[in-house]
Every structure is written in C-alpha cells, then in structure tokens.
Amino acid sequence: MVFARYLTPAAECGGLGLQCLGVGWQQVSRIQFDGRVIDCYGLMMIVRGTGWFVWGDLPRQRVPVQAPALFVVFPGVYHAYQPDAGGWSERWVLFNGPSAHTHEVLGTLDRDAPVMVLQGPLDGMERVFESLFEAADSSSPHRDVVTSSLVHRLLAELLAVKATTDVARVVRHFDEQATGPLSIGEHARRLGMDTPTLRREMFRATGTTPKDYILRTRLSMAQRLLLTTDRTVAEIARCVGYSDAAYFTRLFSRRVGQAPSHFRKVGRPRGRDG
Known part of the structure; x- marks a missing residue:
C-alpha cells in the first residue's frame, strides 16, 4: 500500500520558516534506484526492514540502514538508497525553508552523518507523521499552515530522539571499545562524528572527556x-x-x-x- 501527497504552498507561507512539499508512506520492495539530486530537504523514517543509503561527492559513503532508523537528504546533494530483498516500510516528508538551515546549525540535520539509528521512544514522531498524513490529505484552506507547523513539530521530536540516541550510542561504543588501540579521532570516525562533536556528546552523556x-x-x-x-x-x-x-x-x-x-x-x- 502507498500513500503520497505533494503540496505547492502559497508564496506567503515562506514566512512560516518551513514549508511541507510532500508527505507519504509506503512498503517498498527491493528496487533499482540510480540516485538523484533534489532541491529540497527530505526525511525518510524506516520503521521496518533493512537496506542502505549513499550520499555526497565521490568517493561516496555507503551506510547500512536497519530499522528503526532514518536518513536525511539535503538540497543539492546526491543521494541513493535501496531496501534489501525483504523490503522496508518507510514514512517520508519533503520540506524547505530558512528554518531548515537553523536545524542544521542545531545539529538536528547533519550533512556529515545523515543516517541515524533510532533508539529513543518513537511514539512522538509516529504521531506527528500520522497528523501530517491527515492534514496533507484534507481540503482545509489552512492546510499549508497546518502542515508547516507539523514539520516544525517533527523536527523538534527528531531533535529530542537524536539527543537520546546519540548519547546512548556514544556511551555504548566506548563501553565496547575502551580496551582497544583506537585514537580519539578513530573513535569519532567510527561513530560518524568529528572529534569536537564526539567530545561534546561524551561530556553531555558522562560529564567527562572521551x-x-x-x-x-x-x-x-x-x-x-x-x-x-x-x-x-x-x-x-x-x-x-x-x-x-x-x-x-x-x-x-x-x-x-x-x-x-x-x-x-x-x-x-x-x-x-x-
């Protein structure tokens, strides 16, 4: 089954900070996807199944995706993805607007680490997606405003989940790898972070340095x-x-x-x- 709605918000909605351009869900079987570049942001939440995601300039990084997880695509950045043979179930939303850049600054959306394994409670994100599906499918004259506000809520929920997930992931990694010979820089690379981000996340989680x-x-x-x-x-x-x-x-x-x-x-x- 597939649900998809694409929206063309009025120009006046640009002042809302974020504009929802499309939202949907689907169960995807294994497909051949050669990749693309789009001119907006996209957030894909994988709730069941496994696959992979590729992004960026050559040489491109290919990252495994195992539900529950999500990945973010950025305007002007090449990306490709594909579920494994068993397929996957996804929720997705396309959006744009100046507030998206603010979320990059805050770390909600990270161009260097667009794939995130989800470990926090996901009920909040699921509820926002359900509200987005309902709002996008309505004929309300305020549909653009409502969907815009829901994208704001979705990113706020993601920021909360990301904080919980990153902290747990960093601590678990160091618990498992503490006796190994890796440098702090190598630990950071394995976690998909730069060294300053790793130090910040570790201090937030434990009150100390890596x-x-x-x-x-x-x-x-x-x-x-x-x-x-x-x-x-x-x-x-x-x-x-x-x-x-x-x-x-x-x-x-x-x-x-x-x-x-x-x-x-x-x-x-x-x-x-x-």
Whole structure:
C-alpha cells in the first residue's frame, strides 16, 4: 500500500520558516534506484526492514540502514538508497525553508552523518507523521499552515530522539571499545562524528572527556579482574589495553590510590576512580 501527497504552498507561507512539499508512506520492495539530486530537504523514517543509503561527492559513503532508523537528504546533494530483498516500510516528508538551515546549525540535520539509528521512544514522531498524513490529505484552506507547523513539530521530536540516541550510542561504543588501540579521532570516525562533536556528546552523556572515560572504564575492568580472577597484573594490564605492565601499575596506583597487588589483597579502592 502507498500513500503520497505533494503540496505547492502559497508564496506567503515562506514566512512560516518551513514549508511541507510532500508527505507519504509506503512498503517498498527491493528496487533499482540510480540516485538523484533534489532541491529540497527530505526525511525518510524506516520503521521496518533493512537496506542502505549513499550520499555526497565521490568517493561516496555507503551506510547500512536497519530499522528503526532514518536518513536525511539535503538540497543539492546526491543521494541513493535501496531496501534489501525483504523490503522496508518507510514514512517520508519533503520540506524547505530558512528554518531548515537553523536545524542544521542545531545539529538536528547533519550533512556529515545523515543516517541515524533510532533508539529513543518513537511514539512522538509516529504521531506527528500520522497528523501530517491527515492534514496533507484534507481540503482545509489552512492546510499549508497546518502542515508547516507539523514539520516544525517533527523536527523538534527528531531533535529530542537524536539527543537520546546519540548519547546512548556514544556511551555504548566506548563501553565496547575502551580496551582497544583506537585514537580519539578513530573513535569519532567510527561513530560518524568529528572529534569536537564526539567530545561534546561524551561530556553531555558522562560529564567527562572521551580519554578520561576510557581510562575510568579500563580501571574499573582492571579492578573487577583483580578481585574475581587469578590473572597476573601483567595479564590484566594487557586485557584492559596496556602492553606495559609497569606503566599500568603506575597509572592504577595514581588513579585508584593503591597498587594493583595491594588492591587485590584489600579489595577496595581509596582513590577517586573506584
């Protein structure tokens, strides 16, 4: 089943900040889509299924999409997408207006990371889409105003979901990768962010820097291993990401307040990171 409505707002509606140009939903089977460039913004919310999304200049980035997720297309930027063999179910809206640029500044719409895995509650976005479908399908003389206000609401809901999702994603990534050899820049690239954005998101989530969060995570793991295993200090150092056992011992002693061997005997920290 397919629902699609395309709108041509009156020129006076430009002062509303955002104009809804079209909205719809559909269940899409696997298709051959060679890509395109459009002159407006588009937001596609994938509620079921998997596929991929490609965007930007050569060499183009191809990113897997797995529901629940969304991707944003930007005016003047090449994009292509395709569901996998099982297809996907999508909600979509096309819009334009000066407020869209404001949402780029706020980070709601990110040209460098247009694909977002959704992990927050999505009821709000789903309700706004349902209202958009109803408003766009009506013959109300105020349809352009109503759909414009609903696009504003949709982007506000997205900003809230994005904040929750980004925080959870960053923390989970560092919990999983803290013992690895990646630099902060490499962590940022894997998360689809630049380094300043990563530092900002980590501070918002944990109140500390990525480097310090890695250190705290490693030391917490080391404390647990010291208390629950018979591994040597050198073995534990390697497990938590330090090839130099002497350096690990000095770092542990300074941050935890006890040497690893003494911590194992006493079983409790005295320092600020226990």
